[in-house]
Amino acid sequence: MADPVRITFLGGLGDIGRNCAAIECRGELLLLDCGVLFADENMPGADFVLPDLEYLHDRADRIVGCVCTHGHEDHIGALAHVLGRFSFPVYASPFTLGLIRHRLEEHGVVNRTTLVPIGDHDRVGIGSFDCEFIPVTHSVPSGLISVIRTPQGVILHSSDFKLDLNPVDGRRTDLARIGAIAHDEGVRLLLCDSTNSEIPGSSRSETEVGEVLRRVFTDHPDQRLVVAAFSSHVHRVQQVVDAAVGSGRKVATLGMSMKRNFALARELGLLRLPDRAFMDVSEADRYPPGQVCVVSTGSQGEPRSALALAATGDSRWIDIGSADVVVLSSSAIPGNEARVARMINNLVSRGADVIHSDRMEVHTTGHGKQDELRTLHTVADPAYFVPVHGEARHLIAHAELAIKMGMPSDRVVTARDGEQVELSDRGLINRGKVTSGAYFYVNGKFIESNPELFGDRSILGNQGVVTVVVVVDRAKGRLVNRPRFISRGWVGDGNARDLERAGADEVAAAVQDYLAGGEGDGLERLVRRAAGQFVNHNTGRRPMIVPVVVEL
Incomplete structure (x- = not known):
């Protein structure tokens, strides 16, 4: 065998x-x-x-x-x-x-x-x-x-x-x-x-996308073209480069991974671009818009990506405006649709004309x-x-x-x-x-490896946090001072102060009853429960409750 x-x-x-x-x-x-x-x-x-x-x-x-x-x-x-x-x-x-x-x-x-x-x-x-x-x-x-x-x-x-x-x-x-x-x-x-x-x-050939891209360049001779694609998609980048050079433009890269992969592909002979047609993105503003093509990362709207930063006006290299045509030469990865849509809205709000796969077949x-x-x-x-x-x-x-x-x-x-x-x-x-x-x-x-971490983060991000600090003297069976409610992201500042005072009073009453009964354990759970009930009853929200119990 x-x-x-x-x-x-x-x-x-x-x-x-x-x-x-x-x-x-x-x-x-x-x-x-x-x-x-x-x-x-x-x-x-x-x-x-x-x-x-x-x-x-x-x-x-x-x-x-x-x-x-x-x-x-x-x-x-x-x-x-x-x-x-x-x-x-x-x-x-x-x-x-x-x-x-x-x-x-x-x-x-x-x-x-x-x-x-x-x-x-x-x-x-x-x-x-x-x-x-x-x-x-x-x-x-x-x-x-x-x-x-x-x-x-x-x-x-x-x-x-x-x-x-x-x-x-x-x-x-x-x-x-x-x-x-x-x-x-x-x-x-x-x-x-x-x-x-x-x-x-069957899937469309990659070369068919090149034909569409050339048409985009031909149709916008006086505007700067900013084309976003995956930095590893060298074949797509090659077709962007060919369309740019064919229309008399110089090419610059935007985004660290695009710059790095662009250089690697040229070094290995996988990407062909004459040196005379290449420039650093810092030089882009020296040329009329119709002579510039910027190949960028960020087609998925990643928050810190080059194009997403440009869409919000935070790029140190380019300012997006009415002289720009932005091409998203990709499709949104499942789960990224809202992020991409938000970036498109930001680009359009800055005056750019945005071309994506729902408008033209700029991706396969x-x-x-x-x-x-x-x-x-x-x-x-x-x-x-x-x-x-x-x-x-x-x-x-x-x-x-x-x-x-x-x-x-x-x-x-x-x-x-x-x-x-x-x-x-x-x-x-x-x-x-x-x-x-x-x-x-x-x-x-x-x-x-513990996914519960993200449950906690979701609560913090969506509902906020309320920390309740209680100091007790066990020997005397009493509160040392009034409990403190400290909140972040729970309710706005205009409502928080009164609610924190009222919450502190309710927790104080619950703790006093607890101590008067002579119980020995579970004070932290009691504080969490009392604070949670107050918060939910008075605001209809469920923030993370963090009890801090100090025993003297």
């Missing part, structure tokens, strides 16, 4: 983010991606969420490496934090490694790893795993499909992908190589991107839709299939698509974060949860 292979999903199956899987065989563990999930409105104060790290703690000495399929944060963003705890080599394309290296240097952990560059069609041994890497088209350069040869046969991981027949860089998804592997060796297990599994048809997805998924399934012809990379509805829709294509339902296995599938001579099974799948939240310099 051949050794079984186990795959444990530490993130990415239930969320669009924190993609990470642990592939294990013969006592070795290979990580496939190591990304973050961006915090949403239910995680106030958190920076982002890491994969479930619990599973790796007892297996740290078994990790032979991590393959990073492409340079998006939801696939590489957790590496700096994970390498702070564990040490292993990282394998990725040169562009992806460039993005990773910067993050590791920022966190001071670059010495915890060896960065190993891999190219299209390279075949590399990582521990006892035999890995081959196939070019794939996505919304970031140098994405790679992973072919992992194991005692149980070939595991094919699609990475994030689309089938763009006319990509900006001419680098297509190599379906021919996948077909050859399927014919010669067979694909035992397919792990495939599910992001757009609910959407019929980087993920294959149903027709593209069908094509990959047909070419790979896998014996077993696990949908990955998506929310629950995406995973289920992808599983149903595979079954409708004729794949036996017992060969389509769905999983969630924390669950483990096992591939053995008997087939593929879901072994259920082997780790919690817990969220690990990055809060500044700390990593937290």
